[in-house]
Amino acid sequence: MTTSEPLTGLTVTKLCCVRGERQVFRDLSFHVAPGDMLSLVGPNGSGKSSLLRQLAGLLEVTDGEINLDGAGEDQTVADVVLYAGHLDAVKAPLRVSENLSFWAAFYGVSATQVEPALEAFSLGHLGHLPAGVLSAGQKRRLGLSRLALIDRPLWLLDEPTVSLDTASIAALGDLMRSHLKTGGSIIAATHVDLGLEGTRVLDLSSNGGASL
Amino acid sequence: MTTSEPLTGLTVTKLCCVRGERQVFRDLSFHVAPGDMLSLVGPNGSGKSSLLRQLAGLLEVTDGEINLDGAGEDQTVADVVLYAGHLDAVKAPLRVSENLSFWAAFYGVSATQVEPALEAFSLGHLGHLPAGVLSAGQKRRLGLSRLALIDRPLWLLDEPTVSLDTASIAALGDLMRSHLKTGGSIIAATHVDLGLEGTRVLDLSSNGGASL
Amino acid sequence: MNAFFALVQREVRLATRVGGGGGMAVFFFLIVLSIVPFGIGPDLNLLTRIAPGMLWVALLLSALLTLDRLFQADQEDGTLDLLVLAPQPLELTVLAKAVSHWLTTGLPLVIAAPILGLMLNLPLDGMLPLMGAMLIGSPALSLLGAVGAALSVGVRRGGLLISLLVLPFYVPVLIFGVSASRAALVAVPGDLGGQSLALLGAVSLASLVVGPVGGAAALRVAVK
Amino acid sequence: MNAFFALVQREVRLATRVGGGGGMAVFFFLIVLSIVPFGIGPDLNLLTRIAPGMLWVALLLSALLTLDRLFQADQEDGTLDLLVLAPQPLELTVLAKAVSHWLTTGLPLVIAAPILGLMLNLPLDGMLPLMGAMLIGSPALSLLGAVGAALSVGVRRGGLLISLLVLPFYVPVLIFGVSASRAALVAVPGDLGGQSLALLGAVSLASLVVGPVGGAAALRVAVK
Amino acid sequence: MDSWTEFFNMGGYGPYIWSSFLIAIAVMTGLALQSWMDLKKQKRLVSELEARAERKRS
Amino acid sequence: MAWSIHTYANPTRFMNFSAIVLPYVWALAGAGIGIGLYLSFFVAPPDYQQGDSVRIMFVHVPSAWLSQFGYGIMVVSSIVALIFRHPLADVAAKSAAPIGAVFTFLALVAGGLWGKPMWGTYWVWDARTTSTLVLLFIYLGYMALWAMIEDPNRAARVAAVLAIVGAVNLPIIRFSVDWWNTLHQPASVFRLDGPTIHSSLLWPLFVVALGFTFFFIGVLMVRMRAEILRRKVRTLQMQQAAA
Numbered sequence A, B: 001m002t003t004s005e006p007l008t009g010l011t012v013t014k015l016c017c018v019r020g021e022r023q024v025f026r027d028l029s030f031h032v033a034p035g036d037m038l039s040l041v042g043p044n045g046s047g048k049s050s051l052l053r054q055l056a057g058l059l060e061v062t063d064g065e066i067n068l069d070g071a072g073e074d075q076t077v078a079d080v081v082l083y084a085g086h087l088d089a090v091k092a093p094l095r096v097s098e099n100l101s102f103w104a105a106f107y108g109v110s111a112t113q114v115e116p117a118l119e120a121f122s123l124g125h126l127g128h129l130p131a132g133v134l135s136a137g138q139k140r141r142l143g144l145s146r147l148a149l150i151d152r153p154l155w156l157l158d159e160p161t162v163s164l165d166t167a168s169i170a171a172l173g174d175l176m177r178s179h180l181k182t183g184g185s186i187i188a189a190t191h192v193d194l195g196l197e198g199t200r201v202l203d204l205s206s207n208g209g210a211s212l
Numbered sequence C, D: 001m002n003a004f005f006a007l008v009q010r011e012v013r014l015a016t017r018v019g020g021g022g023g024m025a026v027f028f029f030l031i032v033l034s035i036v037p038f039g040i041g042p043d044l045n046l047l048t049r050i051a052p053g054m055l056w057v058a059l060l061l062s063a064l065l066t067l068d069r070l071f072q073a074d075q076e077d078g079t080l081d082l083l084v085l086a087p088q089p090l091e092l093t094v095l096a097k098a099v100s101h102w103l104t105t106g107l108p109l110v111i112a113a114p115i116l117g118l119m120l121n122l123p124l125d126g127m128l129p130l131m132g133a134m135l136i137g138s139p140a141l142s143l144l145g146a147v148g149a150a151l152s153v154g155v156r157r158g159g160l161l162i163s164l165l166v167l168p169f170y171v172p173v174l175i176f177g178v179s180a181s182r183a184a185l186v187a188v189p190g191d192l193g194g195q196s197l198a199l200l201g202a203v204s205l206a207s208l209v210v211g212p213v214g215g216a217a218a219l220r221v222a223v224k
Numbered sequence E: 001m002d003s004w005t006e007f008f009n010m011g012g013y014g015p016y017i018w019s020s021f022l023i024a025i026a027v028m029t030g031l032a033l034q035s036w037m038d039l040k041k042q043k044r045l046v047s048e049l050e051a052r053a054e055r056k057r058s
Numbered sequence F: 001m002a003w004s005i006h007t008y009a010n011p012t013r014f015m016n017f018s019a020i021v022l023p024y025v026w027a028l029a030g031a032g033i034g035i036g037l038y039l040s041f042f043v044a045p046p047d048y049q050q051g052d053s054v055r056i057m058f059v060h061v062p063s064a065w066l067s068q069f070g071y072g073i074m075v076v077s078s079i080v081a082l083i084f085r086h087p088l089a090d091v092a093a094k095s096a097a098p099i100g101a102v103f104t105f106l107a108l109v110a111g112g113l114w115g116k117p118m119w120g121t122y123w124v125w126d127a128r129t130t131s132t133l134v135l136l137f138i139y140l141g142y143m144a145l146w147a148m149i150e151d152p153n154r155a156a157r158v159a160a161v162l163a164i165v166g167a168v169n170l171p172i173i174r175f176s177v178d179w180w181n182t183l184h185q186p187a188s189v190f191r192l193d194g195p196t197i198h199s200s201l202l203w204p205l206f207v208v209a210l211g212f213t214f215f216f217i218g219v220l221m222v223r224m225r226a227e228i229l230r231r232k233v234r235t236l237q238m239q240q241a242a243a
Ligand code: HEM
Pocket: F057, F060, F061, F064, F065, F107, F108, F109, F110, F111, F112, F114, F115, F116, F118, F119, F122, F123, F128, F129, F130, F132, F133, F174, F184, F185, F186, F187, F188, F189, F190
């Protein structure tokens, strides 16, 4: 649990996003401090996923700036960010526990963290099953259990609640709450209310994008 | 709009589902009449998707029976059912309208129906775009627009609201309401409330499945 | 029938839009053929001697390389479920798939064959019979390949598996195809070209039945 | 380094669990080699003469057939995003991918080569040098292939595209590989085997740099 | 003694004949053994699992 | 659970039946092979053309026959499995494949060892040798398909389709001799005008072949028993994991 240095904030200034020649949003500015939760809302196509990918460094920044306030000289976005997109990055032929163990090893987390991370989403008893037989929601939970495994200050979540049942949504809420409490920040795109206190909302529908 | 004969009902008797040697549910019996909406609920892994695939004939029926009451001699489940699963069956390189036109031709629907079907989910102005550039919700809407295109009495929907924004959920609700009003039936698995009047709920968590 | 053509049209459109359609297949064919001389040395006599065989082996390989996505892509994005549930008989759907596969790999190669023949120093007047043999034999590759592709739906690393399943069935096509082409090109005394051609046609006709029926049976099992 | 081995282990495990690992590659290799005689006729002298070339061409092809899923599968299920975002340098990730590809295709073929040689009537005492040449040359195939696989991430029908991108780069491997093998097998007077072998080694070493660096650069672009 | 050497020599074809017979015997024995051991293993697994199920029930 | 009856009623009967007959099958196999070996070394005379090397025939020809016999079993069981859904049929098909593959391998090896003295090389690319090699590939492809599909029920059905489609290849193997220039012996035992092999070689050949056939049946039964138990193990494991 030592990979992450505390991040004192993320500042986004006049960020623009152009995809396929079309302006998705422009002049987006906001600041996220430790302990902040920012909820991205807006109709389909307003650019929530695009913004998250830009923040993660997975999409070209057309114009504007993204700054990590507390980051060291040689620290890149990738050292600070944990990204969970639409896809779960789960390999069907590997067992549930093997899937997570791999990410532990690859992100330099001790193997002893795997069990607790699975438990965070009540997947412990499914550990020996091949991931291919999981139901949609179980697979999603396996993807999300990386949040409990890898320690990064800034979480970028793209519709994390998709396919989850009520119990799992509550588990995700707990995990997010404790992440915020320990000084982490979260930016999450979602169409449903996660019921987290003090959530700030960024509505992308009004941000100058072509009205798609 | 003549492919479908009116279905007088679907009767399921003592249906069992075994996947990978594990019992998912057993002895499931219910009846769906024209105009009925049945909502499948239950935690992740309780067998909602499996039940829908069994009803569509896309998964082996281990034991029990599925009967179409009003179906003619030579009518199979496939003639009656419209299935919309987790995946959208959208081809990224084809334009939005081409995607839907293909399904129209393949299911024997007149090409003039394509425009209105796209409009049902406000996709009309995106028709010329390659489907690959759609956002998650837009892609989902394209998949769902098949419901407005193809006329079948029984809809089987697996978490249709995933990724949809509020406006699109409302549009889906309208479509479902009018389908029910014209004597259609719907069986839908979902974790969120669709706000349709007179919905019956089938809770799979209590149906003898191993508690996964 | 409408549904059949709609599927063929869609498949061909998909192939042209993302893979340059037939152009890609021809290009691959060309590269394989130009690699061979590096492998066996630049002896032109030897090359001419094995040219008909090389043409057919390259034809098989380019068919194989494109087969693995035939149904797999549809399964991964959910299209396959809808194809199986459609009112159109699954046999026709498989046939449409095989036809589009042939239109985007087999046919372009037949048309390009003379150019390749020229590169391998084949006699010009044998070109038409050669193209005829390829035209008659290549549909069998797509039709038999469709069975292999359907069998390996849902299997990861399907590409290699398809090769294993399908190549044994390609053997008769290869034997008759090569002997018909050789008769056309090298003018074997006591020419057997006609007979091989007839057998090649018979194989193609047989696979016109085996392909759709076997493919549909395999798909029905594979979606479940 | 831990991350490196974790990735190699995962890849090999995936390959064995779903594709029978190296067995499948050997099997494919065997089939291609036994298909060729059908194409060019059963003349054993001729076959022996072109045997080294065929071995290498078959090696290239089985590498090609497995390359297209190298990064594509990871992109389709979202794994690639996470690999790019991980603390491990992307170059090492690409190297790990190439190493696992080699472990599941190149290495098994090297080991199986003697059996294939026997079927092609190659002299027994040339087997070890042949295996040596394949051992030295085959890593280049996986390393260079990784660049092609990275370049074609996100492109449908990537399989053919990769072939087009990669085959030209395989030519030097093929030339030196074949001439080294031929020297070993046919004992060419004024033996050039040593020199070819050295050049082959040089190509492999060069691709040890080109592969990871080029592959990582291509991936960085492809994810965005 | 001489007749035995002659017998093993098989008119000069000895190596081919003996190796073909020996390989056949070895491979067939191997197949039978492997099948038999697999059967043993499955029997053992079944009884283990049934015992465990029994224990759970009681 | 109703489905368990469907799955086990017949296999149980098979388990009982096979337990009873297996010893006799083994005895017949042992006798056939034992006597056959004796006959082939001490009774059968050297061939007037091929000398002692003709003795390889006693391994080669029965193996070649059984390689095709095995595929026949696979095809018949697959048809039964697909059409009648008999729960034993796909077990039989799956179990027959490795045995058939082994005999195909033996036919190849013995043929190769026979070829060196007769043709001067271990391997020729003629029609029958090559088609036997292709048969081995089909066996291996069939086994690969089983191995690569996790769920046995699905694997059974997919593999059955392959086996049936692959049956097309059996006549090809037989007739390929006529299509392709060939070195290999044409049919000399089973032909319309009677065998052309001398009877002093012929009847030891039949004794060995009979022994091999019983061996095949014995191993098939053992493998089927193991396969039935393996599925039972899988079911029990999954049920206990779920509980
Ligand atoms: C690797 C090489 C060989 C292979 C793969 C092979 C394969 C076969 C096969 C498949 C058969 C069964 C044909 C049938 O009845 O359907 C057969 C039969 C036979 N083979 Fe071979 N063979 C090989 C080499 C040889 C050699 C070198 C000889 C002897 C010079 C030989 C002599 C025979 C004879 C006498 C029969 C019995 C023919 C009959 O009664 O039908 N084989 N072989």
